[in-house]
Amino acid sequence: MLKVEHIGIAVKSLNNSNKLFASLFGADHYKIEEVVSEHVNTSFFKIGDTKIELLEATDESSAIAKFIEKKGEGIHHIAFEVENIEKEMERLSKEGFVILNETPKIGADNKKVCFLHPKSTNGLLVELCQEL
Numbered sequence: 001m002l003k004v005e006h007i008g009i010a011v012k013s014l015n016n017s018n019k020l021f022a023s024l025f026g027a028d029h030y031k032i033e034e035v036v037s038e039h040v041n042t043s044f045f046k047i048g049d050t051k052i053e054l055l056e057a058t059d060e061s062s063a064i065a066k067f068i069e070k071k072g073e074g075i076h077h078i079a080f081e082v083e084n085i086e087k088e089m090e091r092l093s094k095e096g097f098v099i100l101n102e103t104p105k106i107g108a109d110n111k112k113v114c115f116l117h118p119k120s121t122n123g124l125l126v127e128l129c130q131e132l
């Protein structure tokens with residue numbers, strides 16, 4: 001894996017949290033993007049070589065809505081950049097990790113992404129991503 005591409009944080013209100021995190025970081029988000037397939041609105045902050053992704057649910061079927069209902073707001077996933085996502089999915093599957101999607105999906109910020117089930121990664125939801 002190449003680096004921590006972003007850390008995803010589940011929030012109730014993107015609008016409120018954009019202000020909160022902008023004052024925390026001393027810098028504004030650089031983009032807002034809806035990912036319809038994931039039922040989320042996202043915003044991104046650049047932090048040095050990595051990013052923070054804020055995620056707000058767009059409806060109750062969203063993974064973010066379920067997460068907030070169970071655990072409240074907070075860190076939802078860590079995304080690792082990989083060179084070749086299909087190869088990495090095959091390697092991790094052979095290692096026994098549970099891959100949540102058979103083929104990569106299109107994520108935010110121009111990426112192919114996939115997720116590993118937190119039950120197979122000590123409770124951490126892992127996202128793999130590769131630049132499109």
Ligand SMILES: C[C@@H](C(=O)O)C(=O)SCCNC(=O)CCNC(=O)[C@H](O)C(C)(C)COP(=O)(O)OP(=O)(O)OC[C@H]1O[C@@H](n2cnc3c(N)ncnc32)[C@H](O)[C@@H]1OP(=O)(O)O
Pocket residue numbers: 008035038040042053055063064066067070075076077079100106107108109111113115117118119123124125127
């Ligand atoms: C836009 C994109 C991008 O960056 O490009 C994104 O990030 S999209 C980010 C949003 N999309 C996703 O997260 C897609 C991948 N996620 C999923 O498929 C789902 O959220 C699962 C991770 C499978 C969980 O689904 P769901 O809550 O329906 O299943 P479940 O109720 O059976 O939960 C199974 C267990 O996983 C736990 N669990 C759920 N979400 C978790 C999380 N984020 N981190 C750690 N554990 C988590 C639950 O508490 C439960 O534990 P207990 O059994 O102990 O109670």
Ligand SMILES: [Co+2]
Pocket residue numbers: 006008053077079127
């Ligand atoms: Co993400």
